[in-house]
Amino acid sequence: MKTIWDNVTLKEFPRLDSNLSADVLVIGGGICGILCAHMLAQTGKKVILVEKDRLSQQRTHKTTAVATSLQDLYYSDIEKHFGLKVAQQFYEINQLAIEEYQKLSNHYDFDYQEVSTFKYFSDKQKYLNEQNTLKKINCEFKAHDTWNNSQFSAIEFPHQCQFHPLMLIQNLIEGLEIYEHTPIIKLNNGIAYTPKNKIYARHIIVCTGYPFLRFRGLFFTKLTQSKSYVMAIETSKKYPSAIGENSSDLYFRNYHELLLLGGNDQKTGHPSDGYAPLEKYLKENNLPTPSCQWINQDTCSADGLPYIGKYGHFQNVYVATGFNLWGMTGSMISALIIKDDIFNKSNQYAKLFSPKRKTPLLKLLQNIKTATLNLLKFKKRCTHLGCALYFNDKEQCYECPCHGSKYDLNGKVIYNPGEHDKK
Ligand SMILES: Cc1cc2nc3c(=O)[nH]c(=O)nc-3n(C[C@H](O)[C@H](O)[C@H](O)COP(=O)(O)OP(=O)(O)OC[C@H]3O[C@@H](n4cnc5c(N)ncnc54)[C@H](O)[C@@H]3O)c2cc1C
Incomplete structure (x- = not known):
């Protein structure tokens, strides 16, 4: 399926045709796998990444690539269900992830833009509750009682970012040892099996979107997927990078002269009216026919927080999944936490995302x-x-x-x- 990111073609890598060994094996070549591999390779570890098809052709290829701490999950809900400390930590680690993207932007050219991101509200009470929690966790934000000449109020987070995901990946894969068309079909502690070969690794990181082993970690009981519809529309008008108060609301960002308009998120496998709400918006706002449009989906956790950490009862196998359509920060957080664990360094945020936590x-x-x-x-x-x-x-x-x-x-x-x- 075509997306606007197709103006970058990633270079091709060979298929694995022998047994290999490494310090770290990363399985899955989306943004999560590539960030993990890049960060660990920088420490001097011997890292191998394997991808079953071509790199970054699944969820990452069809993302809108905004990295922000202002997501669908409400800080007021995190406070209610997990307590204020967790809300504070969730904010802090997302901010750290954004700082990491900022650092990457100092080294690489990938159409990176620092932006404010907004969440727009029609429900005054939700708007006020959210501000209440944000103040308590010392979050940097602005509240707009009226926003953008509309009937909505909005919360703004400054110093967030958006970028071209494949341009970033094109930079990060330089120098990495990568094998494409190499699916992993079975895992043991320390060994991953392709249909013909074995890879021996001290540490294995599973970044396959949905974890690929059926029963390990019981993800089939706690992980679903939701899809979302996106259109790219040529317009000279500048739109703020914004999401709505409900996850199915329309969201917006610009990429050069294009508006990326998305929304109508819903669980995969259930009836949907597809692009209809986006088409309605185009009509009401006299916008032209989209130059391209696509559908994407992502893994969703049961409690709204990603699952990052040890995979089932394996010893040195990690999993990173359940990004709830926020995998730009989710993937960066995964790379930071898993790297620390591999180096036996304690990470104060690791517990928050433990895949072993209770499912509601x-x-x-x-x-x-x-x-x-x-x-x-x-x-x-x-x-x-x-x-x-x-x-x-x-x-x-x-x-x-x-x-x-x-x-x-x-x-x-x-x-x-x-x-x-x-x-
Ligand atoms: C419409 C839409 C817009 C979005 N916009 C944003 C946004 O603005 N900001 C944001 O933060 N997030 C956004 N997201 C979410 C984000 O795109 C995803 O969370 C992220 O791309 C997930 O990356 P990943 O590496 O985990 O998965 P993927 O990109 O799917 O990568 C997994 C890879 O693993 C490979 N694989 C699978 N099984 C195996 C195997 N057995 N062996 C080897 N390889 C295997 C697959 O082929 C694939 O390449 C959006 C999601 C949607 C649906």
Whole structure:
């Protein structure tokens, strides 16, 4: 699927055709895997990255690449469910991630822009509650009771950033040892298996979007996927980088002369009116037909925080997933935390993201209910855990309502955790 980032073509890497060994093996060549590999290679570790297809052609290829601490998750909700300290830590580590992007921008040219990001509200109470928590955690923000000549109020976070994700990746892969078309199909402590070869590694990091082993870490009980629709529209008008108070609201950012308009986020595998709300916005605002449009999806955790840390009961295997459509900061946070763990350095934020934390009971029950109902249906089945697939006639694809695998009409996996193409 075409996106505006296709003006960069990443160089190609060979397929692995022998056994290898390394200090660190990174599995998955999206932004998360590449940041982990880059950061660890800089410490002098021997790092190998393997990617089952081509680098960064999945979630990362279709992102909008805004790195901000102002996300869909409310700080007031984090305070309510986890306490003020967690809200403060979530803010701090996201800010650290943005500083890391800023440092990268000093070294590399990747269309990096420092911007303010905004969250716009029609619900006054939500707007006030959020400010309340933000003040308590000493967050740097501005509140706009009226915003942008609209009926909305907004919260602004200054000094955030947005960039061209593939231009960044093009820089970071220079000098890394990478193998493409090299899927990992099995893991043991210290050994990863491709269909023909073995890779021996002291540490293994799984950055495959949805973790690729079926049962390890019980991710099938706590990880779903949500999709979102994006259009690129030529306009000379400058838009602020903004999201709405609900995760399904429209979001905006500029890239040169283009407006990236996105929204209508919803769980993969369920009926959707697709681009309709975006098309309505174009019509109401006299904007031209988009020069390109695309759909993307991401893994979503049960409690809104990513899962970063040890993978199941493996000893030296890590996982980074559940970015809830905020994987620019999520991936950078993963690289920082996992690097520290590999160097036995304690990281005060690691506990926050531990994959072993408790899953909220209600979410767990909802996920189990969806899976049970779908296992009972007589339909084409997902190659992950056998849920009945939903045929999305608008997008002409099959989607799994349980864990979000997506297949094209020929049965080819577009998004994992579907494990192999359907016949
Ligand atoms: C429409 C949309 C807009 C978004 N915009 C933003 C944004 O503005 N800011 C933000 O912070 N986040 C955003 N996100 C989220 C962000 O794009 C993702 O969180 C991020 O790209 C995830 O990167 P990743 O490396 O984890 O996954 P991926 O990019 O999917 O990479 C995983 C890689 O692993 C490979 N792989 C899978 N299985 C195996 C295997 N067994 N062996 C080897 N390789 C394997 C895959 O082929 C893939 O290349 C957005 C998401 C959507 C849906």
